[in-house]
Amino acid sequence: MDFPKINAERVWRRHMELARIGATAGGGVHRLALSDLDIEAHCLMNKWARARGFSVELDAIGNMFIRRPGTSSGLTSDAVPVASGSHTDTQPFGGRFDGALGVLAAFEALETFEDQGLETRRPVEIAIWNNEEGARFMPGLSGSAVYTGALSLDDMLACTDSDGVTMQSCVERLHAALPDAGKRKLGQPYAGFVEAHIEQATLLEEAGNTIGVITDIQGNRRFEVEVLGEAAHSGTTPRARRKDAFIAATNIATALRQHFEANDPDDIARFTIGIFNAYPGAKSIVPGKVEFFIDFRHPSSNTLKELGDAIDVIAKANQGTCAAIVREVSSAAPEPFADEIINKVAASAERHGYGNQRMISCAGHDARFLSRLCPSGMVFIPCKDGVSHNEKESAEPADVAAAAQVVSDVLLEMAQQQ
C-alpha cells in the first residue's frame, strides 16, 4: 500500500487559524464547550470541509462529523466508515493543541486523500466530539459517551452549566448555526477509530521520541466531598466553640494526600483537588461548609478500588467536629485498545522513522468510549514540559505533522480493509 505524504505546513497553519478563536492574552485558548466561540470553531471546520467537498452531519448531542465518501456503498459491511477525531472545546484558559490536534490531524488526512484523488473502500470521517473537557457541562467526554451509549442523551441534554444554561439549549444553537448539516443518528457503527493527542506529560520528551503508541487509557474515580460545620463570627467565636468546616476540610485533604503518597511510591497515582469552595466565603465568617472535588486516576483496577474506597474512611476519620460526606460522582475502568490499531500506529511510526514507544494514556480521551464501539487506538506526540490544560501548552510543528502522518496512514489502512 502507498501512504501519501501529508502537508506539514498546512496542518500547522490550520492549527494557528483555529487557535485564533478564543485566543487568550497568555497565548492559550479559552473556548468552553458550546460557547459562542466553540460554535464558531465548528463553523470554521464546516467552512473548511465544504471547501473540500466533504459532507457535514450533526447528531443529537452536538457531535459533528465530516465525511469523505468511500467507493463501497449500500449495506455491505465494508461501507461502514472509519474515523479519526477529537474535540474543539478547551479547558478554561487552556492550550492550542489539546483536542485541536486530533481534529486537525484527521482533517489533514482527508485533505491529503483528496489532494491525491485517492479512492478508499470505506468512507473516512472526522468526528468532533462534543464537550470533551467537562469544564462547562459535567461529565466530560459526553459527546462520545452519548454517541456510544455509555451516557443517556436525555440526562446529558438536561445538564446545566454554572449559569443554569442547559446543554440542550446550547446543542440547539449549534444546530441553528449549521443549518445545512445533515442529521446523524447516535451510535452508527465505525469499523475503526484512531485519535491523535498531545501527551500532556513528559515521557516522550524525556525519551526523545516523537510518537507514543497508546496501549491503554488509565481508569478514574471522581468524588465530591461535603464538609458541614457551623458558620460563626470570626471575631467573637473562640476556637473551642468553632465547628470550622475549612479546618476540617484541609485536614481531610491533607490526610488523603498523605495516604495516597504513602501508597504510591512510584508516582503512578494521580490524586488532585482542583475545586475547593468555602461557604459562605466571607472574610469575617468561620466557614460553615466546604465542598471539594477529587479527581483520582490510575491504570490499575485494583488500586482504583483500594485507594478510592479509602477516601470515605479517611474523610470521616479526619472530620473533627464537622461532618464529612463523600459521594462518588463518576468512574471509568481502565480501557485497553485494540491490538490491530496499536499495531497500525506502531507500523506507521516505524515506516516514517519516527522514534516511538508504547505507553498508556494517563488522561481520558474520547477514544475511551469509541473503543466500546469499534477497534480503537491513539497516537501521542510530545507537548513541551508536559504542560497542558494551561495557556502555555505547546507542541512542535514537526511533531504535529508526524501525528497527522500517522493518522493518515492508519485511516487509510483501516479504510481499505474488507
Add this chain to the structure above:
Amino acid sequence: MDFPKINAERVWRRHMELARIGATAGGGVHRLALSDLDIEAHCLMNKWARARGFSVELDAIGNMFIRRPGTSSGLTSDAVPVASGSHTDTQPFGGRFDGALGVLAAFEALETFEDQGLETRRPVEIAIWNNEEGARFMPGLSGSAVYTGALSLDDMLACTDSDGVTMQSCVERLHAALPDAGKRKLGQPYAGFVEAHIEQATLLEEAGNTIGVITDIQGNRRFEVEVLGEAAHSGTTPRARRKDAFIAATNIATALRQHFEANDPDDIARFTIGIFNAYPGAKSIVPGKVEFFIDFRHPSSNTLKELGDAIDVIAKANQGTCAAIVREVSSAAPEPFADEIINKVAASAERHGYGNQRMISCAGHDARFLSRLCPSGMVFIPCKDGVSHNEKESAEPADVAAAAQVVSDVLLEMAQQQ
C-alpha cells in the same frame, strides 16, 4: 434624674418588622450593604422617624441620621448632639439582631423621650452607619470610618463590589430613595456615643448576665495570601512535576493555625480563614493559584504584632515548590472606651437590676471609630449560644428591652450634660 421606662413590646415588634426586609427561609436576614433591601430598610426607618416627627439627614458616604431636637440651639457647646446607633446591613445569610439592635434600641429611646414629652438640652440622634459588615464593599465599618476621618471618602466611594458596582452609585441610589432627607456634613461633632449590640459570643450567657459593659474593642490585622504554582493536567502530571498551589496553600494554612494555637493556650486569639479560592477551579486542573484571606484579632497590641508578623515567615517556610505572597490589607489597634460612658452604662445596668459584667468586644463595631470623635461606649446583651453572622442568630425579648433601656438612660444622661 428620672429615667423613663422604654416600651419592651414595641422595640421587639420593630425588630421583627425590620427583619422582614431580606428575611431568609432559614430564619435569618440577607441584606447586604446598600442593596435594594438595605435601602428599603433605610426607607422604613425614615418612615418611622417621620411618623414621630424626627428629622432625617444623609451624608456623603450614606450614613443616615435621625434627630430629635434639643432645647439648646445656635453655637453653644451644649447644642452638640449625642448619639446612639449601629447598622442595618447584614452578613450574607446573617441574623436579625447584629446591627438592628443598636439602631432599634436607639430608636426606642427617642420614641420614649417623645412619648414622655421629655425635653433634652442636647439634640439626640440615631446614626445608621453604612456598610458596617464589609461583606459587600471592603473594608467594613466604612460609614463610621469615613465620617470620623479614618478613611478617605473618595477612596471608599470608588470601591466596587464583586460585580464591579461602585459604592458611589449605591450611595446615590440611597439618596435618590430618600429625596426629603437633609444633607449632613461628614465629621460633625458629637458630645457622646453609645452603641448596643449582641455579644456574638457566650460570656454573658455563661455568666447568666444581661448586660455587658464594654471597656475596649480588640484590635485586628487582615491579610491576603496569594500562592502561585503552575496549572497542570490532573490526569497526566506526576506528583514530582507538580507545583500544586492547593497543596502549598493548605500546608501554609495548617502551619499558621498550628502556630497560632501553640501561642494561644487561653483561646484568646481569633484566627480565621473565611475565604479560600483555588484557580482556575476546574475538576481536572491542578490549581495554579490560590488566594485566601486571614482575619486575625486580639486585644493585645503586642500579640497582634508578634503573631501577625509571623504570618509572612510561616507562609514562606511552607510554600514548598510554589511562591507565597502575604499582603496586610488592613489593621486596627485595640480601642479603649471612655470611662465616663463605661460608668454610665454600668450605672444604668445597676439601676434596673440587670446582672452585668465588664468585658471587651471581640468584634469590631462602629463605636471603634466614634471613639476617636467623642467619648464612646458599648452595651452588649447575650445572643443564643454565641451564634452570630448566621441565620440562627437569636436574642431574647427581655434582653433586647434591657439594651434599649440602657441606651435610653445613657443617651438621656449625656443629653442633659452641659
